[in-house]
Amino acid sequence: MTPPSRTIVPIEAVTPETPSTVTLRFPWTAGARPGQFVMVWIPGEDELPMSLSYPEGPLGGVTVKAMGETSRKIQDLRRGDRIGIRGPYGTPFDLTPHRVLIVAGGSGAAVLAPAAEAARREGHSVDVALGAVTAGELLFRERFERMGARVEVATDDGSEGTRGYVTPVADRLLEGNPYDALWTCGPEVMMRRVADRAERAHVPVICSVERQMKCALGLCDACALGPYHVCVDGPLLPWERLKDLEEFGRSYRDPAGRRKAYGPGRP
Amino acid sequence: MTPPSRTIVPIEAVTPETPSTVTLRFPWTAGARPGQFVMVWIPGEDELPMSLSYPEGPLGGVTVKAMGETSRKIQDLRRGDRIGIRGPYGTPFDLTPHRVLIVAGGSGAAVLAPAAEAARREGHSVDVALGAVTAGELLFRERFERMGARVEVATDDGSEGTRGYVTPVADRLLEGNPYDALWTCGPEVMMRRVADRAERAHVPVICSVERQMKCALGLCDACALGPYHVCVDGPLLPWERLKDLEEFGRSYRDPAGRRKAYGPGRP
Amino acid sequence: MADLTVDLAGVPLRNPLLLASGIWGETGASMASAYAAGAGGVVTKSIGTAPRTGYANPTVEPLGPVGFLNAMGLPNPGIEEYPAEIDVARAGGAPVIGSIFAATPREFAALARRMAETGVVALELNLSCPHARGFGSEIGRDPRRVERIVRSVVGAVDLPVLAKITPNTADPAGLARAAERGGAHAISAINTVRALAIDVDLARPILAHGLGGLSGPAIKPVGLACVWQIYEAVQIPIVGIGGIGSAEDALEYLLAGARAVQIGTALSGPGVALFGTIARELSARLDALGIDRWEAAVGRAHRPAPGPSAARSPFPGPSRMAEPRGTP
Amino acid sequence: MADLTVDLAGVPLRNPLLLASGIWGETGASMASAYAAGAGGVVTKSIGTAPRTGYANPTVEPLGPVGFLNAMGLPNPGIEEYPAEIDVARAGGAPVIGSIFAATPREFAALARRMAETGVVALELNLSCPHARGFGSEIGRDPRRVERIVRSVVGAVDLPVLAKITPNTADPAGLARAAERGGAHAISAINTVRALAIDVDLARPILAHGLGGLSGPAIKPVGLACVWQIYEAVQIPIVGIGGIGSAEDALEYLLAGARAVQIGTALSGPGVALFGTIARELSARLDALGIDRWEAAVGRAHRPAPGPSAARSPFPGPSRMAEPRGTP
Ligand SMILES: Cc1cc2nc3c(=O)[nH]c(=O)nc-3n(C[C@H](O)[C@H](O)[C@H](O)COP(=O)(O)OP(=O)(O)OC[C@H]3O[C@@H](n4cnc5c(N)ncnc54)[C@H](O)[C@@H]3O)c2cc1C
Ligand SMILES: Cc1cc2nc3c(=O)[nH]c(=O)nc-3n(C[C@H](O)[C@H](O)[C@H](O)COP(=O)(O)OP(=O)(O)OC[C@H]3O[C@@H](n4cnc5c(N)ncnc54)[C@H](O)[C@@H]3O)c2cc1C
Ligand SMILES: Cc1cc2nc3c(=O)[nH]c(=O)nc-3n(C[C@H](O)[C@H](O)[C@H](O)COP(=O)(O)O)c2cc1C
Ligand SMILES: Cc1cc2nc3c(=O)[nH]c(=O)nc-3n(C[C@H](O)[C@H](O)[C@H](O)COP(=O)(O)O)c2cc1C
Numbered sequence A, B: 001m002t003p004p005s006r007t008i009v010p011i012e013a014v015t016p017e018t019p020s021t022v023t024l025r026f027p028w029t030a031g032a033r034p035g036q037f038v039m040v041w042i043p044g045e046d047e048l049p050m051s052l053s054y055p056e057g058p059l060g061g062v063t064v065k066a067m068g069e070t071s072r073k074i075q076d077l078r079r080g081d082r083i084g085i086r087g088p089y090g091t092p093f094d095l096t097p098h099r100v101l102i103v104a105g106g107s108g109a110a111v112l113a114p115a116a117e118a119a120r121r122e123g124h125s126v127d128v129a130l131g132a133v134t135a136g137e138l139l140f141r142e143r144f145e146r147m148g149a150r151v152e153v154a155t156d157d158g159s160e161g162t163r164g165y166v167t168p169v170a171d172r173l174l175e176g177n178p179y180d181a182l183w184t185c186g187p188e189v190m191m192r193r194v195a196d197r198a199e200r201a202h203v204p205v206i207c208s209v210e211r212q213m214k215c216a217l218g219l220c221d222a223c224a225l226g227p228y229h230v231c232v233d234g235p236l237l238p239w240e241r242l243k244d245l246e247e248f249g250r251s252y253r254d255p256a257g258r259r260k261a262y263g264p265g266r267p
Numbered sequence C, D: 001m002a003d004l005t006v007d008l009a010g011v012p013l014r015n016p017l018l019l020a021s022g023i024w025g026e027t028g029a030s031m032a033s034a035y036a037a038g039a040g041g042v043v044t045k046s047i048g049t050a051p052r053t054g055y056a057n058p059t060v061e062p063l064g065p066v067g068f069l070n071a072m073g074l075p076n077p078g079i080e081e082y083p084a085e086i087d088v089a090r091a092g093g094a095p096v097i098g099s100i101f102a103a104t105p106r107e108f109a110a111l112a113r114r115m116a117e118t119g120v121v122a123l124e125l126n127l128s129c130p131h132a133r134g135f136g137s138e139i140g141r142d143p144r145r146v147e148r149i150v151r152s153v154v155g156a157v158d159l160p161v162l163a164k165i166t167p168n169t170a171d172p173a174g175l176a177r178a179a180e181r182g183g184a185h186a187i188s189a190i191n192t193v194r195a196l197a198i199d200v201d202l203a204r205p206i207l208a209h210g211l212g213g214l215s216g217p218a219i220k221p222v223g224l225a226c227v228w229q230i231y232e233a234v235q236i237p238i239v240g241i242g243g244i245g246s247a248e249d250a251l252e253y254l255l256a257g258a259r260a261v262q263i264g265t266a267l268s269g270p271g272v273a274l275f276g277t278i279a280r281e282l283s284a285r286l287d288a289l290g291i292d293r294w295e296a297a298v299g300r301a302h303r304p305a306p307g308p309s310a311a312r313s314p315f316p317g318p319s320r321m322a323e324p325r326g327t328p
């Protein structure tokens, strides 16, 4: 019942992935598995939940998109700076499916890339539908290709791949191929749409969900989503649990616990 | 570093051993070994250190001589009454010596009988010099005999065996036999005399020592004996550690920590 | 099967195990699931007049087997939005105790009135949060202010009022007596214990707020001491809180004087399923002790068996083996 | 090698690790062995005017990883007999701080005068034992009485006077300020936290005295919070106490504001050898942090690095890796 405690780690490497995204690597071996997340403490600033884009040691890593104040500050960290890590928390991916379709929007690739790698290591096939606003923002495209996944891309501005959202790309792949799992992370409206289609194609869907987090220990209720707590029951949640929640894809809670509708353009 | 915690046990059997001594048996299996002691809580009364006369489970046991208020009350406990046990504490006997001489005075046999049993089980030879004020008070005489030990007795009133103290009996045995260990428990003046002789015969001596006890955890200093704490460093202490302590056999500390000289007739 | 029902200041509960304020209490769905899992009732997150985001993270620091340190900063959606959550919890059948915090007797009374309209079965006044400036224990450490606030709330609403007391005081009994004088119908004790953790590498407090409150196993003995002292000082019922994670812990509080208990930190890990587990264990343990009703043993440890009968069973029933003395 | 020497209100110590009062402090031989094992100094058991046997057993209850509960009842041989023990400790070279308890300012002063004659380097006033009627926190919870007692002792002796403060208060800083006003040369914080354990089977408190005091890991966060608050309130040095069992714990106290620390409960198990272990670890850890003198970092966590440099090392030295940003 003793939860994992906090460790202070020096950043060993700072790798810009896209103009708005950076990967921090740090010495950390806690036996984490793909899909799990950690609480990243930026001393003097804030502490944010971050999926592990490199869950396995000896160098763990998170990949952070500049969104608000803190995630922007994270882009300015340098080698040798120290951050706090506690975790790992949450549920890992089940790696048994043989033919996996991955649908990643924006920074969603951060959690899906290591999951795909693990699936590939098991010898499974992985197809990836990868979306971003523009070509330069396609996160981990090369990483997916290097592991031998088939990657199809979409960009909002059409600078690469299909123009527009990633959902039509996913639909196309779903139609043409017999998948036994679909893993998705990205804006909730996107995940809702993709999961809906997959359900009709009888493909089980796992969504990686984001909510406000404070304790990450299943106590404070900040991350409540229907009857679930994303920090313990998630962040991976099967579509069957999500589809009847009227909040999923429509509203979230702010740090005061107020319900807010998702505006256009945000997850 | 987590110390053993307290358990409440029902007394399963109350066996009078001598007119002034009773054995309590209770369900308790804590992997104790001969020589170790427990703190016995008599609810509403007091908590006393007691050597385990039956250290091994499933029924543990202590053998209590009526001395002061609490040990007298213990004589009145009955089957089904509940007592608290915490421990085991302290050092167990080293069971490697092949030819052991045991010198027990009064209730000292309580800790030495299970040690002798364990030595016998290892196939070692055990001689016992057993002393008491009178024949009826010879504690565990039959138990020693049953395990195949040679038993020689002394009584102050001469009602059985040698008249007088047990020390001359011990001397005689020491002279006539090649022991490789002497284990003793009883009044400290007795232990000092016996150990002195054994040293001259080059037989290593282990004394089981009693002091005031409160915490039994090596904290409160109540059981201090020179630089040692009887609750952690003892209750078994080799003669080499004791012989130069001017307190041993001469003074003890009362519950206030005052140094008191041993009067005649007390340990 | 021992009877676990409780009458808490007129509020009937199916068992004495309540969800503590601030844990799983921000959303109606979570409160409903605590009740569905076996809780006797739920206490809401402490709600204030206006929405508050609370402090920046880190707001919680796990301290190994000792417990958790937290300084949330009373985040809450405010009394205007919160009733929707209570509706959801009540729809699930849960008796809901509404927790409120405010700075003045007047503000407390206004908030209480609003909270009373939501259908809660009772109010709990947070006079004890150890780290919110101008609220909680900053006002709740002064018996006169406690008395005034309680009186003001009791005069404003028609519901039982529980005053939640801080352990950060020389005299918990004095605070409880003040609440009783003010008309409180029950005392809840305790809130978290003022505490701090420092990161040595970074030479700074870990929580963004600096000071926080300790909860979990470390504070069980502290909560028990408070309940013990309060039981000797007041007539009204006591709700015991602090480090409860098992039926045995709940029973310690019962015997120290608690009529009901609240569970918070221990839910981390097992989640609300813990309520069902403890309720089952509690029945079984009471049966074994020969206690047929939970309520019958409130405060029992204050009158322990004297003299020679101390080692006999304090409860009539199966655990007593009466045998003639000396049976081998 | 980092410099561990400390000047504690004019008393030079070879390192900041002191034996806490009541642990290994009843006999001179035990105190001498604590010093021989590496302690910077020792505090005696609290000594009173007359001998006291203390409470009946059980006086101590182990509470697993949480710590120990105790109510010894201030057993001590009395000031007439005790000086012989101090002689033994001093013969071993130990700087001895004499702890005393009494009920009134006058009795405190008389006892202090007698204790000062024994060759102790300083006095510690026990204003904080949580379970002795008429002594300890029963008087030490009132700032005016604290001030009066301290003033009376400071006027009576020519030695540094440490006032040992209770955590069982709404306002530890207020108590420390009162002691400072009275002329105290240092504050010791904390004593044990009021607590209770009940045996469910027997339906009675486990300790013979009922209420007791909690020590060990559970109270480290509580002690840190007290030291933190006191550091912001007074100018005199602080001796941090509560749950210290490692160099890391000692450093937390240092950064919170403690100039020296005391170790009690953690000695159960390792014994006084722990002093040597912690002293060695402390040097190594300070070196790694780039702190060359223990005393240089007192209270450092009160001025944490602001803004973007917060993630940089707070200490100059080897742990800072300065590399151009973005290096892979
Ligand atoms: C389990 C989990 C894993 C995560 N993994 C990653 C990851 O790998 N990489 C990564 O970059 N981020 C990840 N996040 C998101 C991350 O924790 C932060 O929320 C994000 O970095 C923004 O933080 P901020 O403080 O910079 O911005 P904020 O100041 O919090 O907000 C930025 C903008 O987003 C809005 N916003 C904030 N929270 C939400 C919300 N829950 N829903 C909708 N809008 C919101 C704000 O209103 C604002 O407009 C994860 C979150 C969770 C819960
Ligand atoms: C490690 C250890 C193991 C023990 N094992 C046993 C055991 O197996 N069986 C057993 O019967 N007892 C054993 N004892 C002794 C037991 O703990 C009690 O001391 C004894 O039962 C007397 O307790 P009481 O409270 O009844 O008497 P008390 O009221 O404490 O005293 C009885 C009399 O003895 C005197 N006295 C008390 N303590 C001491 C002392 N330390 N030295 C000298 N005189 C003293 C008193 O002044 C009084 O005259 C053990 C003690 C220790 C430390
Ligand atoms: C994360 C967290 C948030 C809390 N929020 C509140 C709160 O809003 N109001 C309140 O009265 N108590 C609050 N508390 C205190 C708990 O209700 C409870 O009194 C305390 O945690 C002790 O119980 P426990 O050890 O079972 O957690 C909170 C405790 C925690 C751990
Ligand atoms: C068994 C025991 C006896 C104590 N006796 C005293 C005492 O006589 N005087 C005193 O000021 N503090 C006494 N204390 C309190 C300690 O000095 C210390 O303040 C407290 O235990 C917290 O430190 P720790 O967690 O390191 O033990 C005692 C503590 C224990 C555990």
Ligand code: FES
Pocket: A212, A213, A214, A215, A216, A217, A218, A219, A220, A221, A222, A223, A224, A229, A230, A231, A232
């Ligand atoms: S973040 Fe606190 S319950 Fe999930």
Ligand code: FES
Pocket: B212, B213, B214, B215, B216, B217, B218, B219, B220, B221, B222, B223, B224, B229, B230, B231, B232
């Ligand atoms: S009994 Fe307390 S130190 Fe041995």
